[in-house]
Amino acid sequence: xxxxxxxxxxxxxxxxxxxxxxxxxxxxxxxxxxxxxxxxxxxxxxxxxxxxxxxxxxxxxxxxxxxxxxxxxxxxxxxxxxxxxxxxxxxxxxxxxxxxxxxxxxxxxxxxxxx
Amino acid sequence: xxxxxxxxxxxxxxxxxxxxxxxxxxxxxxxxxxxxxxxxxxxxxxxxxxxxxxxxxxxxxxxxxxxxxxxxxxxxxxxxxxxxxxxxxxxxxxxxxxxxxxxxxxxxxxxxxxxxxxxxxxxxxxxxxxxxxxxxxxxxxxxxxxxxxxxxxxxxxxxxxxxxxxxxxxxxxxxxxxxxxxxxxxxxxxxxxxxxxxxxxxxxxxxxxxxxxxxxxxxxxx
Numbered sequence: 001x002x003x004x005x006x007x008x009x010x011x012x013x014x015x016x017x018x019x020x021x022x023x024x025x026x027x028x029x030x031x032x033x034x035x036x037x038x039x040x041x042x043x044x045x046x047x048x049x050x051x052x053x054x055x056x057x058x059x060x061x062x063x064x065x066x067x068x069x070x071x072x073x074x075x076x077x078x079x080x081x082x083x084x085x086x087x088x089x090x091x092x093x094x095x096x097x098x099x100x101x102x103x104x105x106x107x108x109x110x111x112x113x114x115x
Numbered sequence: 116x117x118x119x120x121x122x123x124x125x126x127x128x129x130x131x132x133x134x135x136x137x138x139x140x141x142x143x144x145x146x147x148x149x150x151x152x153x154x155x156x157x158x159x160x161x162x163x164x165x166x167x168x169x170x171x172x173x174x175x176x177x178x179x180x181x182x183x184x185x186x187x188x189x190x191x192x193x194x195x196x197x198x199x200x201x202x203x204x205x206x207x208x209x210x211x212x213x214x215x216x217x218x219x220x221x222x223x224x225x226x227x228x229x230x231x232x233x234x235x236x237x238x239x240x241x242x243x244x245x246x247x248x249x250x251x252x253x254x255x256x257x258x259x260x261x262x263x264x265x266x267x268x269x270x271x272x273x274x275x276x277x278x279x280x281x282x283x284x285x286x287x288x289x290x291x292x293x294x295x296x297x298x299x300x301x302x303x304x305x306x307x308x309x310x311x312x313x314x315x316x317x318x319x320x321x322x323x324x325x326x327x328x329x330x331x332x333x334x335x336x337x
Contacts (some may be wrong), residue, residue, distance in 0.1 A: 019204030023196045066215035072186040072208050077191060079184065079293050082158040085192035086194055101156075108154035112219070113138035114170035114181040114301075115158070115295050 005043050008051045009036035015089050016058060020074060024033045024087035050090050053099035057086060064110045073106070079115020080105040089112035127291070131235060131307075132227045135171035135300060136178035138219055158270060159277035159301035166281060167304035171226070172292065179327040180294045182219070183211060189330050195255055209246075210326050211335045213317065222314035226288035226300070228307045229314065235265060235290040236298055243254070245277075251275070262291050277301070 001047050003011070007050050013033050014020045022030040026036040036051075054074075054103060059072045074087040081089050097108045106115075140148075153160075153167060160168050172178040197205055234240055241260035245252055245320040253273040257264045264275055280288060287302035317324055325335045 001201075017204060019196065019200040023199065023204070028199065030204075056181045056204075064218060066212060068207065068210055068212040069186065069215045072188070072210065075188055075196070075205065075208050076188050077189045080154070083189075085189035087177050088189065088195070090194040104154040106155045107152065109185050110140070111148045111152065111154060112182055113154060113157050114135070114172075114299060115184065 002052045005036055005048055006039045009033055012055060013035055013037055015062055016071055020071060024054050024090045026091045031093050049099055053102055054090055056103045060106045060110055078105055080108050120132045130228045130231050132225050133173055134176045135173055135224060136221050137171040138178050138182040140218060158273045160274055161274050161278055162274040163278060169302045170299060172299045174297055175323055176327050177292050177295045177297045177299060179324060181292060183328055183331055183333060184209060186333060209333050211333050213335060213337050216317050219317050220314040221317055221320050222312060224309045224312040226307050226309055230284055230286040230306055233280050233285050233288045235288050263291060266293055
């Protein structure tokens, strides 16, 4: 399941903050997140894929824990991602396998699985 | 390719009982998550996704460290983000918010197995595995089975090892935590029994939570 780009941007900005979202999406201008949110600008395909994966991973942790844990997890050292932060992996992700790795890592965290 | 392991009668591994700790979801602290919810990302998870693996630690501090470690800010990601957007976006990343862990429970139990566990903390066992499986190690770019070879970056290898150990009728592995270096257990689904389970909220162990969080550079707040 996913959402249209404007709704994804809305959820992500409200729960994670513009700068963290911009970082994870590989953007250089955080205000672009707001433009996606209003529909003024449509994200490129790669950015949209990152948005969808970011939303899937973040929503899972947010629902179980909350906003602070979600933000910390996204920027945290993750043993399931070779010691890289999930936001960092997403920022550099270019294929579907890498997007999926972050979503699976979010599931591992929610489950309390050891790294 | 299957690894050759010492047969049980050759050098049997331990079978417990062990007292173990685990920090997990209140709905199922003593079991691997249901198959549909599994991530299959763990070091000793089955690469073929046929059986689950329960991870636990004989020491509460290790169990807590494994739970909280993914919240440690990554130096690279934080620096990269601050270079791009300034420091305001990374404030508060070191905080563990207790109110966001209310669904977590700290569980302790006694675990027994009828089948032995392969003790990967034992250098002699690791050496035997490495010696009898040189081709497989080489295929994964490994020369030895030192602790570093069993860590994050060799997950396809450790998962293949888990599958092979399961096929050889072992109950799981004893291994060193990536975070603390202390022993952990990875127990295969259906091959262990849990008795004397007790669990309670994270609050019950607040001193340990604060101490472990501090050792990881994290601050606990309500």
